[in-house]
Amino acid sequence: MRQARAARGQALRFDLASVAQCDTAGAAMLLAAEQEHGSVAELVAAQAPVAALITRLRGLVIGADKTRPLAARPDAADGRKAATSARHVLADLVRRLGARAGDGLAFLGEAFFALLRLSARRRMVRLRDLALLIDQAGWRALPLALLLGYLMGLILAFQSAIPMRRFGADLFVADLVSIALLRELGPLLAAVILAGRTGSAQAAELGTMKVNEELDALVTMGLDPMPFLVLPRLAAAMVSMPALVLALDIAGLAGMATVLSGFGFSPALVAERVIGAVHPADLMGGICRAVAFGAAVAAIGCYAGMTTGAGPRAVGAAATRAVVGGIVATIALDGLFAMLSYRLGL
Incomplete structure (x- = not known):
């Protein structure tokens, strides 16, 4: 060689x-x-x-006969070509992400202006449909929220008690778990539940309507899909999230109390530690986060459904985008809220 x-x-x-x-x-x-x-x-x-x-x-x-010359190994020029190709690929990715971000901002703008015009178009919001959406997003998700919250409280209490028992601080597990649930984990887990159940369902429902040209039919009849389909789903998610968070927090505290009861602490003592550790501001902050998370998850789910493409796989792809986008947006918003709370000293 x-x-x-x-x-x-x-x-x-x-x-x-x-x-x-x-x-x-x-x-x-x-x-x-x-x-x-x-x-x-x-x-x-x-x-x-x-x-x-x-x-x-x-x-x-x-790929040719024996008389065709072989290509030499890549040299510096080939390396420059590869680097140029990589830059083109990166630029194309940035353009596509920018276009997707622009479409998302346009969707949010349409939803905002539809909300401003809602007072003059109240007939397009049907209370019966809104109640059904709240039932689907909140009431039917309540058993899953209770189960997940109880198990999360059990897991957190066990994992926290293992290192804290070395220092005789078992009782302070109540402080740790209660603060973590009310401030962070309660709203975050409720948002994940909402993205997995409601966000994907909204994307699939609106995507099916888009594929079947039902959205075009609404526009043809003079009905704006924003107040008719999107705003009720946003309202249902924002109304349901505080209830889901409260249920998840209560179930998590019950799971934590179960573990501490096994360690020999009375429920009254655990309740006293929880009341002394958390403040109403912690609960209200978690509820405010939950409302923002619910709005983000519902908006992403509706956007994924309204922008569904054509073909048999389009609805499934829209549901996948709704779940992934909702979870990513929830984590990003949670990080922003955490930074804001740290700056404000909350």
Whole structure:
């Protein structure tokens, strides 16, 4: 290989007079030497079967006959071309992300102006549909929220008690779990539940309407889909989230109390520690976060449904985008709220 690389620009010959047999591994080695050299080698005194094998394999490798010159190994120019191609790919990705962000901002703007005009178009919001949406987003998700909250309280209490028992601080598990649930985990887990159940359902429902051209039919009849379909779903998510958060917090505290009761602490003592550790501001802050999370999840779910493409897989892709986007947006908003709380000293 080193000799073939050093002989670039000169004729390359393989003396195969003493080669009686050759398999594909041997032929591949010779072709690798040709690639190092950058041109087709001359086969000297090669037996007919050996020459036929090398010629055939060469044609499979380079996609042409034996007279076509081989491409040399990438040099600096090829590296520059690859870097340029990578920049083009990155620029295209940035453009697509920018276009997607622009479409999302346009959707939010339409929803905002539809909300401003809602007082003059109240007939387009049907209270019965709003009640059904609240029932689907809140009441039907309540068992899952209770179960998840109880299990999360159990897990947090157990995992916190293991290191804190070394210092005789088992009782302070109540402080840790209650603050974590009311400030962070309660709203975050409720938002994940909402994204997995309601966000995906909204995206699938609106996506099916888009594929079946029902949204176009509404526009043709003079009905704006924003106040008719999007705003009720946003309102239902924002109304349901505080109830889900409260249920999840209560279930989590019950799970934590179950663990501490197993460690020998009375429920009255645990309740006293919880009351002393948390403040009403913690609960109200968690509820405010929950409302913002619910609005973000519902908006992303409706946007994914309204922008569903064509084809049999479009509805499934819209539901996937709704769940992933809702969870990512929830975590991003939670980080912003955490930074704001730290700056304000809350």
